[in-house]
């Protein structure tokens with residue numbers, strides 16, 4: 001208790017009341033400071049909100065101080081990124097400028113305007129190379145290979161590969177290897193699944209098929225991914241890991257290089273033996289052709305460069321067509337009339353055979369595959385809506401202006417949104433989101449008519465048009481026709497189908513299907529129309 005007569009007590013009373021006052025003042029000051037900080041934060045928030053709202057009206061997307069459009073990109077990444085880009089591009093009449101955070105190199109121009117595509121892929125081709133940024137990102141995996149090369153380095157590879165792709169020997173190799181793969185490997189695996197009544201992941205099976213096929217074409221070696229039991233192949237797994245790692249820029253794909261080095265050392269040994277043994281069958285795979293070629297100085301290509309060539313070709317031809325077929329089968333599941341028309345076309349073509357034997361298993365001939373116009377239209381329509389390469393990119397060398405008026409500064413990155421292009425009413429009309437193979441057919445006899453490569457950009461366009469386009473169509477038509485004339489492909493209930501965020505548009509969860517044998521009577525019905 002406090003005694004008023006006691007000085008000490010009084011002193012202590014007065015000092016404690018001073019303390020209380022001091023405490024009170026300092027707390028008040030802290031409180032005021034807190035309020036000021038709060039006010040400041042509130043003011044900043046209001047500023048940012050007003051700023052972003054004003055920007056939204058101005059540019060289509062909010063541009064946040066320091067962060068640019070990053071918050072919108074992050075929220076776009078939560079859902080379907082490609083749909084998000086498509087919506088913005090439709091809203092912005094085909095082109096928009098993405099502003100990344102100030103500390104990043106994400107600034108770029110995104111376009112889906114065919115006039116701009118023609119400009120950058122053809123008219124001003126030298127001004128739009130892949131560029132340093134791309135080379136730095138994927139250089140560890142692609143090295144100096146065709147995908148990663150520009151200018152003379154690209155031109156040299158393109159010329160050699162182009163001659164090879166158009167040679168009779170190469171066409172023969174691709175046709176024969178595909179026939180073998182379909183009949184000795186794909187169909188037995190499918191038949192096995194039918195007999196065991198098991199659902200299969202058709203995307204996985206098709207990826208295995210095209211991986212084996214492209215390895216046979218690129219360096220004459222069959223890795224055997226598509227076999228009963230669907231074995232895990234370390235080389236294929238290493239390739240997958242390395243491409244995924246490249247996307248994330250955490251790359252050290254030594255495992256691939258070791259595998260590639262081994263393949264091509266074996267090939268060197270084989271070639272040296274070949275010169276000794278003339279009776280050995282002549283090989284016509286890409287590696288053999290490049291090993292026999294010389295550079296502009298008359299020197300043989302280095303081992304490292306040959307390895308890059310192989311990696312690039314595998315990457316180009318490995319997943320693109322299998323992924324396209326997977327999306328195609330998924331679309332077909334909900335479009336039975338399209339399926340009926342494809343089967344009817346196949347049967348009609350088979351029915352024209354003079355030596356038709358309805359009891360023998362159907363093995364398509366190359367000239368029959370080429371006649372399948374409706375099937376080609378249906379595959380093109382699937383690729384229009386689900387292009388295997390959903391976005392691609394270039395870098396601006398010198399300041400330029402796009403035909404739509406967009407100003408481009410030297411060094412700007414340009415993204416062309418192939419997926420979004422299939423969803424632009426301005427390009428394909430109001431039914432652009434519908435799966436309609438008929439839009440590719442012309443005339444009374446319904447012949448397939450290709451579209452401008454700057455409108456339908458699934459295979460790129462201009463001097464860098466996909467080198468494997470004809471082969472890819474041939475491969476996809478052979479595989480699809482061989483499956484559809486034997487089975488109905490039914491997607492399992494509750495299958496979630498969404499694209500994976502990667503350089504190639506895989507289905508994130510694969511595509512589980514049940515195969516149902518097609519009745520003989522159904523084929524007979526079409527055979528006699």
Ligand code: HEM
Nearest residue numbers: 146316317320321324388389458459460464466467468472
């Ligand atoms: C549906 C199947 C395919 C699609 C949609 C497709 C699409 C493309 C695209 C978009 C490009 C341009 C890539 C870029 O420059 O960034 C390209 C280039 C290329 N494709 Fe394909 N492709 C397919 C199948 C194939 C196949 C099966 C092969 C080979 C066996 C192949 C070989 C190439 C090559 C070598 C290039 C590089 C051309 C160059 O840069 O000059 N493609 N392809």
